[in-house]
Amino acid sequence: MIFWIQSYNGTTVLKTKGERTRHAILDRAAALATQEGLASLSIGRLADATDMSKSGLFAHFGSKEELQLATVDHAAAMFVEEVVAPARAAPRGVTRVWALCDRMIDYSQRQVFPGGCFFACTSAEFNNRPGQVRDRIEEMIRSWLSYLEHAVEQAQEAGELEPTLSAHELAFQLDSFAQTSNAHFQLFRDASVFENARRAIRDRLESLRPTSAAA
């Protein structure tokens, strides 16, 4: 689990010039990766986008694969800061489950990355390309899903959600709505899909509230 990372900037002070430049490069790299692809993002292209020379930029990473791995890690830290950390502040139970889904959709909608969710983009790209990059992306998505599932379990244990549907399956369904709204927005540019996703999630959670059965 990667979710103990607290912040990708702010609390993390970037002392040396090297660290600051590296951070700026990775910001740009993560953004560009969602628009033009992480695999096809070339060193020269990224050097142009950051007003650096190809070799100056390259020296920060040593190889393209290291650059890609650093970009994935950077994006993961951003995801934690934008989605997981705020939701973790919500109280345990269905409130936190909702917060996770809502922040996830919000993160797509606000376009924290210009091409939509970083992990939706890159997982589609690296699905079938074995290697460290693929493994790290997979691990991050696995972490997200198991954290969401864990939050559902807590809500079930608190008696806020009927356990008729397994936490695993409910997490799958909730994630499906968030993921697909991200994909549809990128394709159709119609923001109403986010409301459809939110409503679907709200209805699904509501349908599993034990109040009606307990009455």
Next chain:
Amino acid sequence: MIFWIQSYNGTTVLKTKGERTRHAILDRAAALATQEGLASLSIGRLADATDMSKSGLFAHFGSKEELQLATVDHAAAMFVEEVVAPARAAPRGVTRVWALCDRMIDYSQRQVFPGGCFFACTSAEFNNRPGQVRDRIEEMIRSWLSYLEHAVEQAQEAGELEPTLSAHELAFQLDSFAQTSNAHFQLFRDASVFENARRAIRDRLESLRPTSAAA
């Protein structure tokens, strides 16, 4: 709407040698596109994969963009043959809605394309790359979604589904489960996600059956 295409082979007889080679190239191109990406699929790579010379293959299309467009069209015809046409054979109503979803999941599961759903892969890739290729992919996905929505409408009109949820939103939810199962399978290689998706779809359709309210 593109769904009047009947078949991509079988009924379509490929007379000349040129047509046959072209068909074989596009089969290979569509498959490779789901594994290595449609944008980064190079002429040389595809020539190797089809045992042709770069220039011999290139002559069939005249430009890379034409090759990509032809590949999208080819994949669309395959999708119609594998998913839409069989489901269209099912009777109108909730049966056909189910058939569409089930065939869609089946098409992912059987790996008609080795890297999963062609349009899931390529739409993620071309989201943010304006041009004819992006437009054609978008149009195809739009057709799929509106056909699914149309099938839901018919089921509602037949009184087989409560119209409390709009056809548009229900189609979104059903598609979400199918899409996400495709994505998760490509990432985690665990086929049980297909059953989760099927169960989610079945439960959702069941929850909107009017029988319980009419009783």
Next chain:
DNA sequence: GAAAGAATAGTACGACCGTGCTATTCTTGT
């Protein structure tokens, strides 16, 4: 079976790729 034309291969081109190596400029700690 031969003429006509389609299909395929060969070769070359400028552009960009990732990555070495060396030189220069800028930061940092004292």
Next chain:
DNA sequence: ACAAGAATAGCACGGTCGTACTATTCTTTC
């Protein structure tokens, strides 16, 4: 302020990219 070293730039390399142009081989049609 200066020495040490980090950060950045310049340049060169073999390789692949998409796409011309030409030459050869294979199909099709009469």
